[in-house]
Amino acid sequence: MITLTINGLEATVDEGTTVLEAARFLGLPIPTLCHMEGLSPYGACRLCVVEIGEGPKAKIVSSCTYPAQDGLRVRTSSARVVRARKMVLELLLASCPQSKTIQDLASFHNVRQQRFRQEHDDCILCGLCVRMCEEQMMAKAIGFRGRGQTRSIGTPFDVRSEACRLCGGCMYVCPACQLRCTYTEPDKAVCGGCANLSPPCVDIESFDDMMCYMSPCVACETAAH
Amino acid sequence: MQKLSTIEEFQDLQGRLLSERDPSVPTIVIPAGTCGQASGANDLIRVAKRELLARGLTDKNNVRLRVTGCHGFCEAEPSVLVEPDGTFYPKVNAQKMARIVQAVAEQKTLDDLLYIDPATGERVKRQSDVPFFKTQVRTILGRNEKVDPIRIYNYLESGGYSAFVGALTQGEPRWAIEQVKESGLRGRGGAGFPAGLKWELLAAQRNGHGKSLVCNADEGDPGAYMDRSVLEGNPHSILEGMLIGGYATGANEGVIYVRAEYPLAIKHLVIALRQCHELGLLGENILGTGFSFDISIVKGAGAFVCGEETALIRSIEGKMGEPRQRPPFPVQKGIEGKPTAINNVETWANIPVIIAEGAETFSKVGTKGNTGTKIFSLVGKIRNTGLVEVPMGITINDIVTKIGGGPAGRAKIKAVQTGGPSGGCIPVKRFDLPIDYDSLAEAGSIMGSGGMIVADEHTCMVDVSKYFMGFLTDESCGKCFTCRKGIQRMHEILEDVCEGRGTLDQLDLLEELATVVKDATMCGLGQTASNPVLSTLRYFRDEYVEHIVNQRCPAGVCKALVSYSINDECTGCMLCTKSCPENAISGVKKERHSIDTGKCIRCGACVTVCEFEAIDVA
């Protein structure tokens, strides 16, 4: 067993637990984007950062990948952490403003400005889909390629992989997915409820045999009433 | 080559080679590393061989020829060094080479070919008196002169592998670790982690599947080539260092991770490895001591990020070069889960020196806490470019003025950039700073692997940080969002500033962003990526402001913010009119010309050709 201190509270956890899990065990909220239970920690979005150590040796690490260690002192919302987190959200908003997940996070953390040139990317390369496909669907149909600004997710040579079973798992986990939200035609969409003012899936008949991944989205809730 | 199976056999062989050596035989030494070959050293070798044959000087006891790796003075290459008196001939061509061979045969010196000291105008005969070499302490580079990298006997003759055998005869692996610890050697790859401590940590690891050592020869910093020169010029010193490390830490395999862009280094390493196998210095049961160790080469595809330890390990494993969270550190979990110690090329090259000469002798060079020498590649707007090896703690000023010989042109030097893309700029007012890991970090830069780029008044510091951000937008692995997107956004803002669209608010945003990127990124690449931006903001903020407020680039580099005009110095020589690709310069002979700023594309061709400094860029 390992004992560490988070925001002054002591937590005793099993060996191999991450700082994020330890914090959640104590009920301390840490925002995440690229982390998902059941998938291996990846540490790409940098939203879950926390501060560890003391004095000049204090540093910022991603809690989802950092292993809990005996005697570790963690602060989950110091000024330094908040500054980093807000900048990450501002950068996310600047790249991918249409994602509801990102909008909600930004609003929750009181990010009120976006000072960079506005872009409209579809993908933030959080890698959830890649890990979902590999670790839960055992398909390894998609992966990363390239580095730096040309890094992207896809299949070799952009040809659909034979390993892909069209399970939709990648779309299900995507926090910025466009496939789900921009199409208004039922035969192309899975659901569009969250983004459209007049949600298409209210017309339940035409979406009948399609899987809807949004655990009750605005549309469903409205429809139910 | 006969395989040696005991330590005595090794000592016999080395003793025999040493006794056969006659240092008084005149020897023509031609440095032919990649840099030497590029400037024509291969022709010199050909001419020298032909001349020696033509004059019948084939007896080894008359005149010898030795082809070596780079000696460091790249500015003067192709050059020739004549032993034993150390005569130095810079910028030799085929005709001069023929004359040199003759002079050597007749034991004469060719005064008209000697190096001219630009400060005094006098000719200097001996290499050691040339100002570029005088202030250096060439522990590692000096050995490049002594050995032909593809001949193991040459290395043995200069005392090679005796440090390894010395460590073996101690019978106690810990002894070598103690020596390295005592020497105070810090890793030369950038972070300056004590090498002895890393070895101790590795030695303490227990693992049934073996442990590994890695030589990090990825060297991705633009403008840095120290490691290449050591690998090319003295590959056996790296192998010897790794053998000592293997024996000391109980590792059973070594990997040299070298970038594929270094074909000559790879060739020399492959030859060196083959020779070691043939001689029985690598493989099973080395020299009958029961110690087994083998070394392999892995070629990297040239991604800067693969120099980072954890990315390097993944790359060796055949995966995508992407860093991962530490802990666990490589000494706990490295290649295929085996404990692994990674050291830089120069660190490994220092090991045999420490073991052979003793930790105490080694630690006398340099300062307390920063012992030994460090090789820098001195490039940029400086007269003497090349590789310089200096004791730690020497000031930047000494390197720039004494060794570098001051500015290359008339413009004054204003800063040096150390540490490559992860480093920062140090302004001239801080040139009294001693060069060691701690002082450079305090000044906002890092030692890095040893790149040192000199900037003068014609260098725009905003442009410099833009260059490095551009480099890193391509070279970040792209995994961490803050590193990938943060660097892209910094580059975007710097582009705005250079093109006259910047605002003062953006400058604050840039600083804020740079601080967060430094803070919140996982690996060393992102954590240091902001250094060029933060250090130029710290020392050269006025240049940024000048770009934004007055729409002016003081160095005359940022094309969108400069205009070209011709001043009174113009003699009307017409050279610039002919060089202008846009026909933007008009004028008649012997009268002052003028530039049509509407047509001018600010390519700078006129500035390059003008011999009278008649073109103003402002």
Ligand SMILES: Cc1cc2nc3c(=O)[nH]c(=O)nc-3n(C[C@H](O)[C@H](O)[C@H](O)COP(=O)(O)O)c2cc1C
């Ligand atoms: C982005 C990045 C690039 C690096 N590139 C190199 C390199 O090219 N060569 C090198 O020896 N070390 C490089 N390093 C440092 C290594 O990670 C590591 O610290 C070093 O090889 C350890 O050896 P040392 O203890 O002998 O210095 C790099 C580090 C980072 C973060």
Ligand code: FES
């Ligand atoms: S949730 Fe930890 S980095 Fe994304």
